[in-house]
Amino acid sequence: MAPPKNQVAASRRQPQQAGFISSAYKGLRSPENSSLVKSVAIFAVAVTFLQTGFGEFLVPAF
Template sequence: MAPKSRLVGPPAKSASPSFVPWLYSELKAPENSSVVRSVAVFAAAVALFSSSYAEYLLPP
């Protein structure tokens, strides 16, 4: 029976990057800019309407 041999070398690189760098690159991609901008405006509107400054928008 032939002896079992194991090749030792550098660790294999993963095929895809980790989540945080991947998410950052996806958010910075030009084809996603309209979606990112829309989500940011929606979040700002929700923050404004849930704050005490929303009372200034009510009619007198």
């Protein structure tokens, strides 16, 4: 009788973990965070507008 052959267990590949940028992008694109992302974007646009020369049109002249 022949000796039993060594059986090698098939190794399962673990799914590759997502990088920081791709996981952050997926987090920003999720429907749960859409209102927060929109609020932050509008705030950033408002601050940028007020820092430019166009923001002075909103200041009343004395």
